[in-house]
Amino acid sequence: MNILRKKSAANVPFSETVIETFIRLCGVSAIVFVFGIFFFVFREGAGFLFGGLDLGQFLTSPEWYPTSLSNKRYGTLALILGTFSVTALAMCIAVPFGLGAAIFVSEFCSPKLRETFKIIIELLAAIPSVVWGFIGLTLMNQLIIAVFNAPIGLTMLNGGIMLALMSVPIIVSIAEDALKAVPDSYREAAEALGATRWQVVYRVLLPAAKNGLLAAVLLGAARSIGETMAVLMATGHSVNIPSGPLSWIRTLTATIAAELGEVARGAEHYQVLFIIGILLFTITFVVNLIADLVIKGIRQDS
Amino acid sequence: MENKIEISDLRVHYGDTPALNGISFDVHPNEILSIIGPAQSGKTTFLKVINRTLEFTPEATVEGSVKLDGVDIRTIGDVYGLRRRIGMVLPLPVGLPLSIYDNVAFAPRAAGLRTKSELDEIVERCLQQAALWDEVKDRLDTLGTKLSGGQQQRLTIARALSHQPEVLCLDEFSIAIDPVTTMRIEEVLKTLQKEMTILLVTNLVQQAKRLANRTAFFLNGDLIEIDTTDVIFSDNPANQATYDYVNGTFG
Numbered sequence: 047m048n049i050l051r052k053k054s055a056a057n058v059p060f061s062e063t064v065i066e067t068f069i070r071l072c073g074v075s076a077i078v079f080v081f082g083i084f085f086f087v088f089r090e091g092a093g094f095l096f097g098g099l100d101l102g103q104f105l106t107s108p109e110w111y112p113t114s115l116s117n118k119r120y121g122t123l124a125l126i127l128g129t130f131s132v133t134a135l136a137m138c139i140a141v142p143f144g145l146g147a148a149i150f151v152s153e154f155c156s157p158k159l160r161e162t163f164k165i166i167i168e169l170l171a172a173i174p175s176v177v178w179g180f181i182g183l184t185l186m187n188q189l190i191i192a193v194f195n196a197p198i199g200l201t202m203l204n205g206g207i208m209l210a211l212m213s214v215p216i217i218v219s220i221a222e223d224a225l226k227a228v229p230d231s232y233r234e235a236a237e238a239l240g241a242t243r244w245q246v247v248y249r250v251l252l253p254a255a256k257n258g259l260l261a262a263v264l265l266g267a268a269r270s271i272g273e274t275m276a277v278l279m280a281t282g283h284s285v286n287i288p289s290g291p292l293s294w295i296r297t298l299t300a301t302i303a304a305e306l307g308e309v310a311r312g313a314e315h316y317q318v319l320f321i322i323g324i325l326l327f328t329i330t331f332v333v334n335l336i337a338d339l340v341i342k343g344i345r346q347d348s
Numbered sequence: 349m350e351n352k353i354e355i356s357d358l359r360v361h362y363g364d365t366p367a368l369n370g371i372s373f374d375v376h377p378n379e380i381l382s383i384i385g386p387a388q389s390g391k392t393t394f395l396k397v398i399n400r401t402l403e404f405t406p407e408a409t410v411e412g413s414v415k416l417d418g419v420d421i422r423t424i425g426d427v428y429g430l431r432r433r434i435g436m437v438l439p440l441p442v443g444l445p446l447s448i449y450d451n452v453a454f455a456p457r458a459a460g461l462r463t464k465s466e467l468d469e470i471v472e473r474c475l476q477q478a479a480l481w482d483e484v485k486d487r488l489d490t491l492g493t494k495l496s497g498g499q500q501q502r503l504t505i506a507r508a509l510s511h512q513p514e515v516l517c518l519d520e521f522s523i524a525i526d527p528v529t530t531m532r533i534e535e536v537l538k539t540l541q542k543e544m545t546i547l548l549v550t551n552l553v554q555q556a557k558r559l560a561n562r563t564a565f566f567l568n569g570d571l572i573e574i575d576t577t578d579v580i581f582s583d584n585p586a587n588q589a590t591y592d593y594v595n596g597t598f599g
Binding site (some may be wrong): 157229231232233234235236237238239240241242245249250253254 | 399401404406428429430431432436438440442444445446454455457458459504507508510511
């Protein structure tokens with residue numbers, strides 16, 4: 047009956063039209079916001095991007111001297127490498143821990159423990175990033191100095207650990223949902239074939255949930271790339287091509303956050319910071335695009 | 349003749365709800381024993397007790413004993429080994445999200461077999477036994493979940509045979525497949541009977557009549573009657589309820 051009624055517009059109740067319009071507006075607004083943000087950021091930086099900025103130098107030079115009086119140089123290579131190295135390090139820590147925790151929560155722990163675990167993980171996700179930065183600045187700083195005998199503990203390693211701790215809750219909750227979404231009939235079938243619980247996990251559940259698990263990892267990575275305050279506080283905030291986990295670095299996001307308050311509106315330096323914003327936008331766009339393509343590729347296989 | 353399985357006073361509860369109220373019977377080697385009965389009569393629970401997958405249901409409690417070749421299955425330490433001695437085919441076909449080859453090679457691999465040639469041989473033998481080989485031999489690397497329902501059910505049968513079980517349990521295997529395929533699988537079961545004992549839970553009383561040497565009638569967790577199929581389907585089985593059920597005049 048409902049299907050028949052939908053076809054003739056005259057019979058649609060008024061409330062239905064209102065709700066449908068409202069929901070459509072909500073959906074469209076997401077697109078409007080994304081384009082709006084991109085437009086604004088692009089407008090602020092466009093003047094210098096197309097008139098004066100040496101794009102080659104911007105992307106390949108490690109020299110970031112935006113306030114030099116004699117020779118201003120806007121090279122972001124060190125910042126790009128900073129962002130990528132600290133994210134990669136964070137993922138090296140967060141992915142095994144996150145996926146491991148998700149498998150434990152979803153498959154191996156008792157229902158009672160699972161609820162407690164989930165609450166704690168959500169609590170972990172709710173800690174503001176400035177608090178993580180503070181922990182990095184104080185506790186982790188001293189720990190790294192003590193363990194590695196380093197002169198200073200505000201390093202890529204410090205920031206990476208902080209970012210890992212921030213991404214783990216995201217990875218755990220999305221990966222756990224993905225594992226829970228695997229039908230129980232798969233588990234039963236595999237168990238009836240004499241598979242141990244671990245064999246069920248890695249032979250059946252991981253292949254079945256790989257899309258969701260990949261999404262979990264990529265969202266965790268996106269969180270790391272975009273994170274600002276914690277890395278600003280924990281990594282030393284020093285422009286430097288990273289040479290190892292114990293070198294201090296600076297990221298793209300932290301640069302914008304630290305310098306935007308100090309520049310004159312509309313000045314070259316101001317515009318360059320917005321161009322960095324465009325660069326970040328592009329990076330996250332590419333990461334998301336790759337994720338979409340990978341997931342689509344996996345879907346076609348299956 | 350030694351009994352293959354001896355069930356004595358088997359009781360199962362899900363929390364406070366009884367599922368099996370003390371049933372006792374024997375299963376002979378190399379027979380096809382069919383179990384018939386309406387929904388909620390405990391047939392599936394019974395199969396889950398035998399391969400000990402009921403242990404995954406936390407609120408289920410089991411009393412009484414089930415002996416496989418004279419050994420109480422609850423005393424068997426290697427529960428995974430036990431499950432491989434018992435093939436299980438579930439009502440709805442479950443193609444694991446793996447290739448056809450990997451589906452059939454799953455249990456041998458879980459048992460530790462790695463040799464490619466042996467796995468190849470098992471996969472081919474089992475798919476042939478399940479009457480699926482000719483349809484899939486050119487695409488063993490496509491996903492099992494992409495097969496049609498009837499093919500997936502034959503895939504689960506091939507999978508259940510892959511660990512060379514001593515007892516093959518089929519739980520309403522034909523509800524998702526067409527009559528022609530059903531008949532083909534029934535022929536397969538008759539052949540398999542030479543090698544193993546078959547427990548056939550079915551809602552189709554005619555299927556029991558066609559295949560089974562003996563038939564057990566379950567009702568609300570009680571074993572009402574077990575006898576040769578000829579007697580169960582005759583005009584005078586021991587219990588009136590059995591007669592009513594097999595003749596469709598139940599209730």
